[in-house]
Amino acid sequence: MRVLGIETSCDETGVAIYDSRAGLIANQLYTQSKLHESYGGVVPEIAARNHLQKTVLLIQAALQECQLKAQDIDAVSYTAGPGLVGSLLIGACIGRSLAFALNIPSIAINHMEGHLLSPMLEKSPPDFPFISLLVSGGHTQLISVTAVGCYALMGESLDDAAGEAFDKIAKLLGLGYPGGPELSNIAKNGVRGRFIFPRPMTNRPGLDFSFSGLKTFAAQTIYNNEKTQQVRADIACAFEDAIVDTLLIKCQRALDQSGFKRLVVAGGVSANCVLRSKLTDMMARRNGAVFYARPEFCTDNGAMIAYAGAIRLKESQNHSLEITVHPSWPLS
Template structure:
């Protein structure tokens, strides 16, 4: 079975082809970073128009890369949510139209399930059950995972997601878009211990997150400090350490609550090197294992959509002819699969 996957939920246009026996055959990605950099963030209308321009050429490039013809594709998967409707509709309409023209099933994929399953694309994928930490610009969630579609939400952010807080704090530091990765690079030059930021919601029980107050603390610290390169680096380091330690504390609680020994970290923030080092050390002490996708599969991409779509099609959940996308879509609402 070969599935073509299309991802257009935000500011990356991704197209990939996944074969159930041979693995990933093609992976094409176009980033809109330059398009949105002048605005300091994603402009939805511009993003949607750019997806329209790029999706079909990337599909053609993916077919060429894989050496396949359209007749050799067995299904088309597309991101159907959650996300902004205008961007989602581009991939959904193209994907649904291709599936109709090629007379193959279409599969509507949950964006966060794609991220959650991205580590399955690696040579040593995690076995079930595991705790998943999904950290991206729009989501920070802890999920107990016992199978495909068997998801229990343990906790999530009540305000800003971790990635959103990274981007907003980067903007306060005068960094360009996309701010999160730039803040992390700046933090590498920071002095440890100069600033101590709070670890929000860790002094009380539970698995919920809150990063809005941490962003405000960063803003107040920046206003009260000298405006020089070393100070900005020190603030960036203190902020990054606070976010990573907060995530670690909550993950430790989730592992203890579930009794699971495996932790999956997925989403754009999972590419952060400080986070990876800290969590690897934590799980080594815990006696468990931590799994990530390779960095290029942490951010939005077509490969994770193609893979998730393949599993969904194998489980018997193709989409009907109606093109439908969802701005909100609880992960735990997905049906479980027995595959």
């Protein structure tokens, strides 16, 4: 079975084709970062219009990549939420229309489930059960996963997501957009210990996150210090360490609470090298295993939606032709 996946939840247009026997056979991605850079963040109207321009072109490119025709596709999956409603509607309308024209199933996919399952695309995928840390620009969640579709939310951010906090502090440091990767890059030259930032909500029980106070603390530090290149690097280093340590502590608590030995880390922030290093060391000490998607599958992409669609198709989770999207769609 070949499933074409369409991802248009925010500012990346992703189209991929997953073959249940051969695996991922086509993967096309267009990022809108340059379009939104001058605004310092994603402009929903611009994002939706660009998806409209690019999605069909990427579908054609994906088919050409694996030398298939549209008639060779067995199902179409698309992101139905969560995300920007205008962007979601573009992918949903194109996906449903294509499925209708080809008389094949169309499958609405939760964007966060796509991220959660993205490590399954690797050569050594995790077995169930596991704890999943979903950490991106829009979400920071800890989820207990016992099977596909069996998800229990253990903790989440009460305000800013970790990736959002990265981007906001990067902007205050005068870095480009998207700011998270640039902040991590200059943090490599920072002097650890020059600035000490709090690890929010780690001095109390529970698995929820809160990064708004840390963001304010970092902002005040930026305003109160001269913005030399070294100071900016030192602040970036301290901020990154605070985020990573907070995620690490909460992951340890979730593993202790569940008794699971496997940890899956997904979402854009999961590409962070410091986070990967510390989580890998922590799981080694616990005689457990940690799993990541390859860097290109950490950010939004069509491959994870195509794979999730293939899994859902096996379970006969097929949907009618009604076009419905869910800007806020809890994974549970």
